[in-house]
Each structure stands twice: as C-alpha cells, then as structure tokens.
Amino acid sequence: MLVLSSDTKSRSLTAVSCSSNPVHDSSIYTPSIRGGIETGGVTLSRPAKFRYLLRGLTASEVPAWTYFCASCFSYKDNPPPASYFARHYHNDPQKDCSLIRVAFKLKDGDNEGLGQEVEEIVSSVRIFLRTVSNGNDQPIRAAGIGEVCTSSNHRRQGLAGALLSDALRIVDHLNIPLSMLHAAPEFRPNYEKVGFRSVRSAWTAAPFRISSEGGMGEVRDLDLSDNNISLVLANIHRTYSESRLFGCIVRSDEYWQQYLPQELGTALVGLHIEGTIVGYMSLMYRSGRYQLREFGADLTKITTSQALRRMLLSAIRALGEPEADIGGTTIQQELLLPQMVWEEVKSEGHDKERDCHVSFDLDRAIEANDDGWMWRGDKGQKPEWDGTRRCTIWPSDNF
Numbered sequence: 001m002l003v004l005s006s007d008t009k010s011r012s013l014t015a016v017s018c019s020s021n022p023v024h025d026s027s028i029y030t031p032s033i034r035g036g037i038e039t040g041g042v043t044l045s046r047p048a049k050f051r052y053l054l055r056g057l058t059a060s061e062v063p064a065w066t067y068f069c070a071s072c073f074s075y076k077d078n079p080p081p082a083s084y085f086a087r088h089y090h091n092d093p094q095k096d097c098s099l100i101r102v103a104f105k106l107k108d109g110d111n112e113g114l115g116q117e118v119e120e121i122v123s124s125v126r127i128f129l130r131t132v133s134n135g136n137d138q139p140i141r142a143a144g145i146g147e148v149c150t151s152s153n154h155r156r157q158g159l160a161g162a163l164l165s166d167a168l169r170i171v172d173h174l175n176i177p178l179s180m181l182h183a184a185p186e187f188r189p190n191y192e193k194v195g196f197r198s199v200r201s202a203w204t205a206a207p208f209r210i211s212s213e214g215g216m217g218e219v220r221d222l223d224l225s226d227n228n229i230s231l232v233l234a235n236i237h238r239t240y241s242e243s244r245l246f247g248c249i250v251r252s253d254e255y256w257q258q259y260l261p262q263e264l265g266t267a268l269v270g271l272h273i274e275g276t277i278v279g280y281m282s283l284m285y286r287s288g289r290y291q292l293r294e295f296g297a298d299l300t301k302i303t304t305s306q307a308l309r310r311m312l313l314s315a316i317r318a319l320g321e322p323e324a325d326i327g328g329t330t331i332q333q334e335l336l337l338p339q340m341v342w343e344e345v346k347s348e349g350h351d352k353e354r355d356c357h358v359s360f361d362l363d364r365a366i367e368a369n370d371d372g373w374m375w376r377g378d379k380g381q382k383p384e385w386d387g388t389r390r391c392t393i394w395p396s397d398n399f
Helices: 059-072 082-090 159-173 185-192 227-242 253-264 304-318 339-348
Strands: 002-007 012-016 027-029 037-039 042-044 052-056 100-106 118-134 140-150 178-182 203-210 218-221 245-249 269-273 276-286 289-297 331-338 358-360 373-376
Touching (some): 027 159, 052 159, 059 082, 059 100, 059 118, 059 140, 100 159, 118 159, 118 178, 185 373, 203 304, 203 339, 218 304, 227 245, 227 253, 227 289, 269 304, 276 304, 289 304, 304 339, 304 358, 331 339
Parallel strands (some): 002 027, 140 178, 289 331
Antiparallel strands (some): 027 052, 037 042, 052 100, 100 118, 118 245, 178 373, 203 331, 203 358, 276 289
C-alpha cells in the first residue's frame, strides 16, 4: 500500500511506497487540514468530510467507471455516453485496466482504509499507452493522459491532482519519455505546474464551394475490417503523416484493425486510381464547419490538392448530410484542416478538369489553431523535438 500524507509547510503530497512497481500501489488520501482544507494551495473553511482510496481499476470495475465518466461529462452540449468510454477502452490494443487510476470514497468507519471498503468512484485519470512520431522516422514512446474528471460532490479536494501525480509517477517508472494531454485554457496552468507545456497544432479554416462532382479516379467507401485495405492505408499514413509530422500517433496493425474501425464507422472514403487506393479521407462536423478527421495521400501518385478536392464531396455524403446532393445547387461551407495540408492545397493549385469543381476562397481562409495539446518530457523535463516539424494529432486519435 502507498500512504499519501499532506505536508502543510509545502502544501504538497509526499509518498511512501511499499511496492517496487507503482502500478500495483494503492493509496489512502485525506485532504490536509490547517485552519481548513488545503487543496492545491486553496484553503477551504469546512472540515474534511471524506477519506479516499486511490488505486488502479480491476477488469470487473471498468463498466462502472464508464458510467462514472459519462456522468461527469454530462454537462457538455453533446455529452459522450458510457459506450464512448467503453469503446475507447475495449478497442485499445494496449489497454490496461490498472492504468485507469481512480479515487474511491471510503465507507464510513473505514477511517484508516485498512478494510478498503469503498462506496463509489469519485475521480479518474487514465493513462493511454501510445507511440508518436518525431517527423524523422524515430518513433517515441508516449503516455496519453485522459478521462480526467471528478464527481461534482468531491471537487476542490485535490483528488485530480493526486491522481495526476500518481499517473506521472507510473509514467516515469515505465521510462516513457513523453506524456501528452489536451486541456481547455482554464486548466492549462494546473498542468504547467507539473511540467506540461502547450505546443501549437496549426490548423486553417478555409471556405469552400462544390458546384459539381466528378474528376479523376473513383471514390468508394472503405471498410477497415478488410485487412488488405487497412494495410494500404497504414502505408499511406506512415509516409504522409508519420514521416512529416511531430506528435502524430504511430499506428500498429492492431490499432488500424481494432481501434480505428469503431472510431470512423462508415464515414471513411478512399480514392482509387487504376484499382489502387491512392488517398483516404474522413470528416467530422462540429461548431458549424467540417473538419478533416482523417486524411492521407500517396504523393508518388497524386497531390494533396487533387486527393482532397476529389474526395471531399463523397466524404460529406458519408456523414449522411442531406444537403450533399448536387442538383443544380452549390455546397458552400468551411473546412478545418491542418496547416500542412492547407499549404500544399494552396501551392499546388486547382485543375478543374482533374479535381472536379471544388474551389477554396484563399483570401478568406483564417488560422484556427489548437493550443490545447500539452507535452511533458522525461521526468518532467521540457520535451525536445525538431521545431521545424509540425505538431498534428489527427482527431480520430484523440483521447
């Protein structure tokens, strides 16, 4: 067992471990008291009401955890259901239930945690095991931090901070050199305190019009359950994204075949030329605009601009959008795409005969950067990489 106690002078948590592997540790956590409860430097006037047991989940506890996460995020405009968290866990080839670190409220009367009788999950942090690209064909092991949430009745007790410290201790123990997470602006200062730094992911919002369809090759729906298709797309992704971007998730065959099919569903299309897949695309629709969720092109056979313009209408239709039927009308919308992709679209120009009638308004395109991705280097050090490489994580890899 790991015993966590509060140091009232430094307002920090100190840990004494009886295990050589922190993944298997459990902890008893009590908010500190000195004229109130100190939680991350904030002093509350009420006395401590609860004690908590911090540990990793067992497999039988995962279903309850998915419902807990869904309840915590129910305030969102489009709240993720419990099935979302279950899908992300069960389809992950590197899932490990012990890396879901949670706080249980101890039952009344178990003040020392000796019986470890728990009532409910009240806080959560999950560690995702990933590999990311550095844009130079040297993949880096990384730990994603996600599903960070606390029950409304147990907030401002320092639980999320205690679980995050526990998770980072495990990451360091596993000798994983990079950690990453995505945070809203109001939470970023908290993560900066433990060594995370924001790294801009450059995106562009570009207005476009589609006035007709057609062009080179044939666009078809893709089924990632077909191993032959997933292998072709994996090769394109490796050369188009992994070799040119920093932070891009390096995908194993299992990841392509187990995880991505459930994330993308039927909203994935591919461009075939002479019987060969030379590009693929998937879109999502949010905040009144389309966003590239997945994109890749075999640049030995087609340009980025040609592939994007040729597949755009089919990708919109794959989302089930009724307005995507061209019948004497014009689709006018906005597309959010990585800056790397946008710069290639601009530089390569537009061939109406080959690309079909998709046009972008170059003068009205604007930056729509994402500063939410944060990175932490080995044991809290500032992460290092080649700054000339773009940092991009495709939305289908989000956690």
